[in-house]
Amino acid sequence: MLDYINISNNIYMKFAPTPSDEMKRLDAVHRLGILDSDSEERFDRITRIAHYLFDIPSVLITLVDNDRVWVKSMYGCAAREEPREVSLCGHAISNKVSEDISSRLFEVLDAVQDARFCDNSLIVEKYKVRYYLGFVLQSNDHHNIGTLCMTDTRPRVFSMSQKKLFVDLGLIAESELNNYRVTSPDVNNDPASQLKLKSNVCIDFSPKEERVNEDLNTKINSLPDTLLSGLTEQEKNSLLNFLETFPTER
Amino acid sequence: MKLAPQSKNEFMRMQAVRSLEILDTQSDIRLDRITIYAAQMLEVPITTVSIVDLDRIWFKSAHGLDVKELARDISFCGHAICEVKLDNIKNRIFEVPDVKSDYRFVDNPLVTSSPYIRSYISYAIQSESGQIIGTLCALGTEPRKYTKSKKQILILLGSMVENIIHNRHHLDGIKHKFD
Numbered sequence: 001m002l003d004y005i006n007i008s009n010n011i012y013m014k015f016a017p018t019p020s021d022e023m024k025r026l027d028a029v030h031r032l033g034i035l036d037s038d039s040e041e042r043f044d045r046i047t048r049i050a051h052y053l054f055d056i057p058s059v060l061i062t063l064v065d066n067d068r069v070w071v072k073s074m075y076g077c078a079a080r081e082e083p084r085e086v087s088l089c090g091h092a093i094s095n096k097v098s099e100d101i102s103s104r105l106f107e108v109l110d111a112v113q114d115a116r117f118c119d120n121s122l123i124v125e126k127y128k129v130r131y132y133l134g135f136v137l138q139s140n141d142h143h144n145i146g147t148l149c150m151t152d153t154r155p156r157v158f159s160m161s162q163k164k165l166f167v168d169l170g171l172i173a174e175s176e177l178n179n180y181r182v183t184s185p186d187v188n189n190d191p192a193s194q195l196k197l198k199s200n201v202c203i204d205f206s207p208k209e210e211r212v213n214e215d216l217n218t219k220i221n222s223l224p225d226t227l228l229s230g231l232t233e234q235e236k237n238s239l240l241n242f243l244e245t246f247p248t249e250r
Numbered sequence: 251m252k253l254a255p256q257s258k259n260e261f262m263r264m265q266a267v268r269s270l271e272i273l274d275t276q277s278d279i280r281l282d283r284i285t286i287y288a289a290q291m292l293e294v295p296i297t298t299v300s301i302v303d304l305d306r307i308w309f310k311s312a313h314g315l316d317v318k319e320l321a322r323d324i325s326f327c328g329h330a331i332c333e334v335k336l337d338n339i340k341n342r343i344f345e346v347p348d349v350k351s352d353y354r355f356v357d358n359p360l361v362t363s364s365p366y367i368r369s370y371i372s373y374a375i376q377s378e379s380g381q382i383i384g385t386l387c388a389l390g391t392e393p394r395k396y397t398k399s400k401k402q403i404l405i406l407l408g409s410m411v412e413n414i415i416h417n418r419h420h421l422d423g424i425k426h427k428f429d
């Protein structure tokens with residue numbers, strides 16, 4: 001594949017390179033069984049903490065699939081997935097990482113000044129990203145599967161101790177990802193056990209589902225009917241999620 | 251371009267603004283959450299909590315905008331606070347679906363140069379004494395006609411802003427307000 005693409009006005013944008021272990025890496029991503037799943041609090045709390053801890057607009061947990069970067073959790077932005085080749089995460093995971101954990105950090109101090117990204121319209125124009133810090137998340141068998149990353153619309157400088165905290169959050173996200181199959185029983189490769197689990201799902205999960213609906217109803221009741229009647233299911237859920245996590249202190 | 255007028259009871263209004271002691275204060279994470287969420291829900295690049303001072307619009311929270319304040323006479327909010335009525339929450343909305351077909355804004359510098367605003371919607375924030383002190387507003391770069399449900403969301407978020415500014419719980423009296 002061409003490493004560079006010639007854009008009409010003779011400016012060159014560097015595509016995210018393909019890692020040398022790409023086949024095994026993709027296999028590791030798919031084996032997680034998490035792609036295209038719904039958002040979950042155990043990931044959302046990580047992006048939320050990072051947002052407030054580092055006072056930064058956008059934080060994401062992403063998985064790098066074959067041709068897309070898929071977002072498991074985001075705080076402060078609305079991205080669900082973006083093309084891999086023009087993504088910053090695609091660059092982050094193609095970096096060779098060593099035993100040294102700091103080699104898993106990928107930082108872009110100012111995208112506008114960086115030849116690799118300055119003419120990338122997705123990054124520079126659509127999302128107005130100037131600063132990017134990504135921590136590469138690995139599978140249990142040490143393939144780069146995705147990132148915990150944060151972006152700002154202005155250049156930022158973080159201290160070593162702040163970056164260490166960011167790495168800590170990244171490692172929490174990593175263990176949540178790698179525990180996904182253990183804690184989510186409906187995800188399994190083996191068709192037989194999948195069937196077994198599916199039938200269990202009906203029994204095991206119905207009381208929980210009722211509980212969730214109850215919580216939802218209490219919250220709905222605290223909001224005006226005239227407001228809720230006009231909303232789509234998606235808007236309603238998004239609104240309730242927003243209110244649920246809304247800070248009560250300044 | 252029509253410069254934003256002074257409101258009729260500007261003296262009383264300014265007293266209400268000043269007595270809040272909010273101008274040039276630090277940002278509030280709750281208001282920042284609201285502007286970020288409003289941008290996401292209304293699908294616009296810029297949202298602000300604007301306080302209308304004597305000659306400027308000062309942003310208590312601004313998402314998608316680098317400046318802290320703008321001159322009042324070229325602002326949309328300056329117009330909004332003169333146009334709306336406080337008798338009903340729906341009347342607190344001021345909407346410009348397409349600035350290009352509105353003589354008041356067609357040659358406004360915010361329209362003709364960056365950030366190239368094309369649509370505007372706001373919900374007026376009032377003081378406890380019933381004066382309009384500012385807005386929660388959303389600025390789009392494309393013409394927009396908001397659906398009823400999007401307006402309802404703006405009203406809800408605007409009511410939360412109002413509660414927070416007055417040191418009340420963010421959902422205080424909201425159900426009552428809509429009924």
